[in-house]
Amino acid sequence: QKEVEQDPGPLSVPEGAIVSLNCTYSNSAFQYFMWYRQYSRKGPELLMYTYSSGNKEDGRFTAQVDKSSKYISLFIRDSQPSDSATYLCAMTTPSGSARQLTFGSGTQLTVLP
């Protein structure tokens, strides 16, 4: 079993829809949780990161962490065609200056105009 599980999709939604992306994890030592967006043939870019359980909002994006259930989500409101990309969840357990990220497999999202 992988440490981080993510539904690979693909997910296709109409423009303006609310998108929900999810990951589950098994390692309770994970403390930091991140969402990266990766456009085709590009490097991943950080969208959001959270430390504690609860919600964090940034514009149209909301990250949600439930440590008790080992479950994290990313919500995209009013989705746009430019949001079409692969979304990767990532997690880490900091140890001094060591930062080993464990990624989910990514969910491919297409927002149709």
Added chain:
Amino acid sequence: DSGVTQTPKHLITATGQRVTLRCSPRSGDLSVYWYQQSLDQGLQFLIQYYNGEERAKGNILERFSAQQFPDLHSELNLSSLELGDSALYFCASSPVEETSETQYFGPGTRLLVL
């Protein structure tokens, strides 16, 4: 543009060969990370260097090695290449603060082993 540069962008080589991938981190970033992305394994952490020293090691094969130089650029050396080593190799860097969780990824090097 993340500020992280990687060269070359594409690399085609044969099995058994050795290649070197290069990464220049963002100005001021002391940490450099290497990742491998393949269709079957996803994005896998290989190794991290912090100010010239190895800090964390992931699923890096013994045929692979890396180093970070005094000017903070890093190189990933892949030797005795196999078909299965074909993948995208990303370098990332993170800011000076040791507690920062933000990693900035470069555009990647696409390696094809024939």
